[in-house]
Amino acid sequence: MIELNHVTKTFASKSGNVHAVNDVSLTIDTGTIFGLIGYSGAGKSTLIRMINLLEKPDRGSVMVDGEDLTKLRNVELRKKRQKIGMIFQHFNLMEALTIQQNVAFPLRKSGLTKSQITQKVNALLSLVELSDKADSYPNQLSGGQKQRVAIARALANDPTILLCDEATSALDPQTTESILALLKKLHASLGLTIVLITHQMSVIKTIAKKVAIMENGRIVEQGDVYDIFASPKAQITKKFVDSTTQMASITSLIDAGYELMQCDPNEQLIQLTYIADSAAQALISKVSRQFDVDCNIVFGTVEVIDGKPLGQLIVKVNGKSADMVEAIDTIRQANVKVEVIRS
Numbered sequence: 001m002i003e004l005n006h007v008t009k010t011f012a013s014k015s016g017n018v019h020a021v022n023d024v025s026l027t028i029d030t031g032t033i034f035g036l037i038g039y040s041g042a043g044k045s046t047l048i049r050m051i052n053l054l055e056k057p058d059r060g061s062v063m064v065d066g067e068d069l070t071k072l073r074n075v076e077l078r079k080k081r082q083k084i085g086m087i088f089q090h091f092n093l094m095e096a097l098t099i100q101q102n103v104a105f106p107l108r109k110s111g112l113t114k115s116q117i118t119q120k121v122n123a124l125l126s127l128v129e130l131s132d133k134a135d136s137y138p139n140q141l142s143g144g145q146k147q148r149v150a151i152a153r154a155l156a157n158d159p160t161i162l163l164c165d166e167a168t169s170a171l172d173p174q175t176t177e178s179i180l181a182l183l184k185k186l187h188a189s190l191g192l193t194i195v196l197i198t199h200q201m202s203v204i205k206t207i208a209k210k211v212a213i214m215e216n217g218r219i220v221e222q223g224d225v226y227d228i229f230a231s232p233k234a235q236i237t238k239k240f241v242d243s244t245t246q247m248a249s250i251t252s253l254i255d256a257g258y259e260l261m262q263c264d265p266n267e268q269l270i271q272l273t274y275i276a277d278s279a280a281q282a283l284i285s286k287v288s289r290q291f292d293v294d295c296n297i298v299f300g301t302v303e304v305i306d307g308k309p310l311g312q313l314i315v316k317v318n319g320k321s322a323d324m325v326e327a328i329d330t331i332r333q334a335n336v337k338v339e340v341i342r343s
């Protein structure tokens with residue numbers, strides 16, 4: 001388990017102090033894939049680097065498996081760090097070394113014999129499906145392959161935690177998918193706890209179980225990925241969620257005056273969010289009959305998040321004001337989230 005308690009990090013710069021991380025407390029359970037998302041400068045890298053104390057907090061404690069890393073002496077810290085692997089956006093491989101040598105690098109002081117190291121490296125390369133590249137150099141590999149090497153290297157000392165700082169940000173969507181699939185596989189087979197930074201909600205959606213949203217050095221919202229998608233609270237969270245559910249494009253259609261989404265005085269445009277098996281469509285036709293309102297589905301989508309479906313519908317409702325209120329109330333009572341977008 002990783003537990004950050006009131007960690008703070010301030011950097012001095014010419015234009016004044018930058019509160020990169022400002023009083024953040026966070027618990028990450030063992031074996032979780034935990035996503036940390038935020039815009040550039042939010043403090044994500046500073047925060048993740050405090051988990052292995054690459055960045056020492058000015059205040060607060062960093063507990064990993066019950067031990068406060070800020071209290072450890074250098075030798076102990078070095079030992080502890082071996083159990084926390086890390087990968088980066090730009091892979092950070094050593095260009096002058098072969099792939100084999102890159103992966104072997106963290107093992108040079110491990111006490112293993114040469115042949116044990118070779119054996120271990122071969123196993124790691126096979127795990128990331130790069131056995132055939134052992135004697136190549138980094139500049140002979142694609143970005144995705146380089147990240148696989150970096151992952152193998154990060155796993156050399158059998159860590160229990162893997163920190164990923166924008167590990168897929170330099171990769172195209174297809175390669176991103178394959179790296180995320182690899183991380184998922186490693187999570188399942190090695191029981192790794194993975195902390196993953198990204199600025200793409202799609203990455204969170206694909207892989208994470210829990211997510212924290214960071215802004216200006218603080219965590220503004222956190223929870224299960226499904227719950228955050230179903231019911232984002234903070235403005236920035238809504239923005240991230242909308243960016244991957246197409247709701248942003250729908251909103252811009254509305255703003256652009258798209259005919260179908262304009263409302264007459266007796267009309268309302270509502271957005272429904274529901275767990276897809278709660279059968280919102282049947283519900284709509286039911287309330288339509290019951291309260292004598294017309295309901296037109298303008299747009300609909302179903303996402304699968306953390307293995308569970310999440311549906312969204314944009315519906316134009318037309319009727320008497322009191323009837324519309326009752327219809328919307330009835331929908332809400334059926335556990336469907338209703339937001340009035342236009343009225």
Ligand SMILES: Nc1ncnc2c1ncn2[C@@H]1O[C@H](COP(=O)(O)OP(=O)(O)OP(=O)(O)O)[C@@H](O)[C@H]1O
Nearest residue numbers: 011012013018020039040041042043044045046047
């Ligand atoms: N070593 C440093 N010295 C001074 N300021 C720093 C240092 N490291 C980070 N900062 C500042 O702290 C803030 C948070 O930086 P950080 O790198 O943690 O953000 P980030 O969320 O990882 O951003 P990005 O998405 O661009 O990687 C920024 O304003 C940054 O300029």
Ligand SMILES: [Mg+2]
Nearest residue numbers: 044045046165
């Ligand atoms: Mg960063």
